[in-house]
Amino acid sequence: MAQETKSAEAALALHRFGLGPRRNSIAQIASDPRGALIAEIERPGVGRINNPELLSASAAARAAFEARAERRAQTILAQRAQKENERSAAQGQGQGMSDEVARKADAAKAADAALAAQGPTDGERRNFLKEVRARLDAAFEADIGFAERLVWFWSNHFCVATDTVYNMAAGYEREAIRPHVLGRFGDMLLAAEGHPAMLIYLTNTASMGANSIAGINRTLGLNENLAREILELHTLGVRTGYDQDDVIRFANVLTGWTIIPIAGDPVHGNEFIFNPRMHEPGPQRVLGKFYVDTGVEQGRGVLADLARHPATATHVATKLARHFCADDPPPSLVERLARTFRDTEGDLKEMAKTLVTSEETWAPARDKLKRPCEWVASIARATGLRSDPERFIRGQLLMGEPLWRPSAPQGFADNEGAWIDGMGLRLDVANSVAERIADRVEPKEVLETALGPLASPETRQAIARAESRQQALALAFMSPEFQRR
Amino acid sequence: MALNLHLPTRREMLLGSGALFAWAYAPRLARAEGRDPRLLVVVLRGGLDGLAMVAPVGDPDWVKLRGDKGLALDGKPPALPLDGFFALNPAMPNLNRLYRAGQATIVQATATPYRERSHFDGQDVLESGYGRPGHMDSGWLNRALAVLEADGRVDPRGARALAVGPVTPLVLRGPAPVMSWVPQRLLPASEDTQARLLDLYLHTDAKLARALQGRRDLLAVARAGGISAVIPPEDERIAGMARLRQYFAEVAVTAAKYLARPDGPRVGAVGVSGWDTHINEGATGGQLANLLGALDATVPAFEQNMGDAWKETVVVFITEFGRTARINGTDGTDHGTGTVAWIVGGALKGGRVIADWPGLKDADLYEGRDLKPTTDLRTVLKGLLKDHLRVDDRALAASVFPGSEDVKPLAGLLG
Numbered sequence: 019m020a021q022e023t024k025s026a027e028a029a030l031a032l033h034r035f036g037l038g039p040r041r042n043s044i045a046q047i048a049s050d051p052r053g054a055l056i057a058e059i060e061r062p063g064v065g066r067i068n069n070p071e072l073l074s075a076s077a078a079a080r081a082a083f084e085a086r087a088e089r090r091a092q093t094i095l096a097q098r099a100q101k102e103n104e105r106s107a108a109q110g111q112g113q114g115m116s117d118e119v120a121r122k123a124d125a126a127k128a129a130d131a132a133l134a135a136q137g138p139t140d141g142e143r144r145n146f147l148k149e150v151r152a153r154l155d156a157a158f159e160a161d162i163g164f165a166e167r168l169v170w171f172w173s174n175h176f177c178v179a180t181d182t183v184y185n186m187a188a189g190y191e192r193e194a195i196r197p198h199v200l201g202r203f204g205d206m207l208l209a210a211e212g213h214p215a216m217l218i219y220l221t222n223t224a225s226m227g228a229n230s231i232a233g234i235n236r237t238l239g240l241n242e243n244l245a246r247e248i249l250e251l252h253t254l255g256v257r258t259g260y261d262q263d264d265v266i267r268f269a270n271v272l273t274g275w276t277i278i279p280i281a282g283d284p285v286h287g288n289e290f291i292f293n294p295r296m297h298e299p300g301p302q303r304v305l306g307k308f309y310v311d312t313g314v315e316q317g318r319g320v321l322a323d324l325a326r327h328p329a330t331a332t333h334v335a336t337k338l339a340r341h342f343c344a345d346d347p348p349p350s351l352v353e354r355l356a357r358t359f360r361d362t363e364g365d366l367k368e369m370a371k372t373l374v375t376s377e378e379t380w381a382p383a384r385d386k387l388k389r390p391c392e393w394v395a396s397i398a399r400a401t402g403l404r405s406d407p408e409r410f411i412r413g414q415l416l417m418g419e420p421l422w423r424p425s426a427p428q429g430f431a432d433n434e435g436a437w438i439d440g441m442g443l444r445l446d447v448a449n450s451v452a453e454r455i456a457d458r459v460e461p462k463e464v465l466e467t468a469l470g471p472l473a474s475p476e477t478r479q480a481i482a483r484a485e486s487r488q489q490a491l492a493l494a495f496m497s498p499e500f501q502r503r
Numbered sequence: 504m505a506l507n508l509h510l511p512t513r514r515e516m517l518l519g520s521g522a523l524f525a526w527a528y529a530p531r532l533a534r535a536e537g538r539d540p541r542l543l544v545v546v547l548r549g550g551l552d553g554l555a556m557v558a559p560v561g562d563p564d565w566v567k568l569r570g571d572k573g574l575a576l577d578g579k580p581p582a583l584p585l586d587g588f589f590a591l592n593p594a595m596p597n598l599n600r601l602y603r604a605g606q607a608t609i610v611q612a613t614a615t616p617y618r619e620r621s622h623f624d625g626q627d628v629l630e631s632g633y634g635r636p637g638h639m640d641s642g643w644l645n646r647a648l649a650v651l652e653a654d655g656r657v658d659p660r661g662a663r664a665l666a667v668g669p670v671t672p673l674v675l676r677g678p679a680p681v682m683s684w685v686p687q688r689l690l691p692a693s694e695d696t697q698a699r700l701l702d703l704y705l706h707t708d709a710k711l712a713r714a715l716q717g718r719r720d721l722l723a724v725a726r727a728g729g730i731s732a733v734i735p736p737e738d739e740r741i742a743g744m745a746r747l748r749q750y751f752a753e754v755a756v757t758a759a760k761y762l763a764r765p766d767g768p769r770v771g772a773v774g775v776s777g778w779d780t781h782i783n784e785g786a787t788g789g790q791l792a793n794l795l796g797a798l799d800a801t802v803p804a805f806e807q808n809m810g811d812a813w814k815e816t817v818v819v820f821i822t823e824f825g826r827t828a829r830i831n832g833t834d835g836t837d838h839g840t841g842t843v844a845w846i847v848g849g850a851l852k853g854g855r856v857i858a859d860w861p862g863l864k865d866a867d868l869y870e871g872r873d874l875k876p877t878t879d880l881r882t883v884l885k886g887l888l889k890d891h892l893r894v895d896d897r898a899l900a901a902s903v904f905p906g907s908e909d910v911k912p913l914a915g916l917l918g
Contacts, residue, residue, distance in 0.1 A: 224782065224832075226832060233832070241832055242837045242838070256619075256624050425548070428623050434710070436671070439717060441714040442717070445697065489699070492696055493700055
């Protein structure tokens with residue numbers, strides 16, 4: 019009996035805190051599930067990806083810039099050559115196409131060339147797939163996946179989107195998020211807001227103070243976007259007392275936080291730079307406190323204070339509790355997490371430990387619906403078959419959670435209401451995965467590997483009575499126990 | 504400058520977010536009167552710059568405010584005059600045509616009761632129908648349906664809302680069941696697999712059962728109507744605005760096909776992101792003009808596929824807030840307050856701009872920066888729900904837009 023209880027708790031730990039069980043994972047941690055979770059986040063370097071093949075965000079952007087410039091040039095050369103050929107052919111034949119037909123053909127070719135000249139180059143695409151592969155591997159290979167889940171959580175909290183930073187989103191996560199998920203919130207905040215990907219995504223790169231040198235000389239000026247989203251989404255949370263003046267003053271503080279122009283610098287283009295020429299001079303009062311103008315330090319000072327603010331503690335605590343515990347998390351858990359945040363100056367490893375040691379997060383009822391990416395990771399781990407990056411990208415897009423591509427700065431929703439009506443799509447994805455792997459995977463093994471003691475009699479029966487292995491697998495992936503954590 | 508490489512193309516933003524559709528599948532809404540009204544709500548997420556779409560060209564302060572970045576009757580291209588004071592963005596010729604035909608009504612200087620500037624909260628208020636943010640459980644459109652359902656005015660066999668897109672827009676979440684549609688790229692699981700899974704859910708998880716049932720109902724309607732559930736994959740080579748237009752067209756045509764069917768849904772919603780124009784807004788010939796143009800280009804196909812049902816149809820376009828009246832430091836606009844909403848459809852008595860014009864002088868602007876809202880958006884929405892779907896005043900004030908007793912439904916929107 020005690021052994022069964024431990025097994026059930028181990029399976030619960032793997033689904034709720036991790037990315038789902040792999041073969042034998044339930045047995046491996048059954049003696050002490052809570053200890054295993056803590057051990058994973060204590061491991062040195064956990065949460066990082068060390069792959070020398072992966073480019074830094076700025077290097078990837080530079081490589082893309084060069085490749086696109088080269089492609090444009092080649093397109094123009096090809097168009098010229100084509101025109102020249104046609105002209106000489108028409109002259110040689112003495113008659114040739116009518117002007118009208120020739121013009122149409124030219125226009126069609128130009129349109130084709132223009133199409134080819136848009137979108138990522140092959141090199142960018144390869145690079146992107148490498149990054150996706152590395153991220154999928156990290157999820158697949160983790161013992162439990164608690165640290166990886168924290169990475170995904172924080173990456174969504176401080177999200178950027180590939181619509182604007184296609185080549186930088188992956189590097190951003192490795193550079194600004196991963197090093198800090200078990201470190202200090204204040205360090206992650208600084209790394210995220212000062213990262214070129216974030217400055218581009220939230221349109222701060224061209225923002226300049228009205229009284230800055232550049233602002234006086236040019237017609238451009240302030241952009242409030244980054245300042246507002248830092249206050250609203252990244253730190254204090256909405257409706258926590260800041261007002262429009264705070265937003266504007268904080269935006270003034272952040273003027274000059276920009277990037278090195280990519281076209282002008284093949285070595286350091288797109289890296290962060292503080293440009294004093296764009297910075298609004300003078301002190302700024304944000305949330306009632308004066309910050310003297312110390313250049314880039316003025317912004318760092320505001321960020322440091324925001325990281326310490328009690329409203330930030332509550333905001334972060336609420337989101338973490340919602341993610342790991344329940345859509346409507348128990349207030350006692352939120353308060354305990356907020357207290358940990360305040361007491362430890364935002365030590366995120368202590369926050370993770372508080373999650374593990376709180377009784378609220380071990381409630382046996384599993385009501386939280388996995389998001390598509392968590393669910394897909396669970397399938398890969400349960401079957402022992404790695405996801406193909408391209409297929410993964412398409413599947414996530416289909417299910418409404420495209421990788422590194424939320425539709426707005428608040429990131430993907432973290433509640434059931436947003437996702438449950440996509441169940442029909444999930445079934446199609448489950449069915450399609452099952453079809454591909456049915457010849458290699460035994461449904462009963464998947465059931466024991468992934469669910470074991472959590473499997474209900476109804477689910478066991480449905481799988482046992484399925485008409486085919488494909489159907490049995492689809493039912494296993496779609497079962498409530500597999501989808502909820 | 505180097506920034507350009509990284510500017511979002513609107514196409515990517517839109518596709519990235521996915522156009523999300525939800526429909527309330529409520530046949531025979533007002534059958535007793537011999538009517539069969541359809542209502543589609545289009546939620547433009549990100550905060551549309553209303554002044555860039557419908558400009559007060561008759562206001563002497565307009566040119567001072569926007570200069571050559573604003574619409575003008577002698578602009579290139581010239582704005583389309585609406586009523587001697589307002590003019591429409593020339594990227595929207597179809598809306599102009601409907602307006603001339605009395606099938607479009609424009610509301611300017613409108614807003615929800617929300618007065619802060621968070622997208623998040625602003626969208627919650629817009630879609631939930633509550634006076635304040637923080638209500639995430641259900642949306643006003645779903646609750647309106649629930650009222651009709653309780654009155655027995657909805658065919659119980661099909662009382663179900665349809666969500667187009669994997670994530671249901673808040674406006675259509677709630678007690679009335681939802682079904683969803685997204686552009687499909689996989690073949691659906693077999694009928695037998697679906698039935699077995701549904702049986703499992705019915706015994707173990709009521710919420711999952713309800714969600715899956717919605718999908719099955721939708722497929723049944725599709726089969727009956729010969730609507731393909733499998734859309735061919737996007738042609739990756741078609742890039743830029745052409746692809747955006749193609750995507751919009753697919754969504755609009757599908758919406759019309761479902762809404763037009765005798766046994767199809769009667770109420771739907773779609774969310775479209777991409778209106779958060781902080782940089783290089785491009786109201787004339789730029790990104791916002793392209794986006795408005797792509798939206799406008801769906802009108803003919805939608806009308807055509809609605810067929811006779813067009814004359815019983817209303818489509819309303821709403822956004823969470825407007826943007827700053829002035830251009831910001833990066834040729835865009837920041838989050839603001841008052842903005843535009845518009846309604847099209849064969850059931851309308853249109854051809855007018857509804858606006859209690861607040862003016863554009865510094866002192867006229869809300870908090871000295873935004874177009875001041877003078878029309879509560881809820882009066883318009885309540886007017887539509889009352890006259891089109893026949894939701895009564897009391898329910899509108901109590902459960903659809905809670906606490907809105909003082910906000911009277913606008914009369915006379917419909918013919």
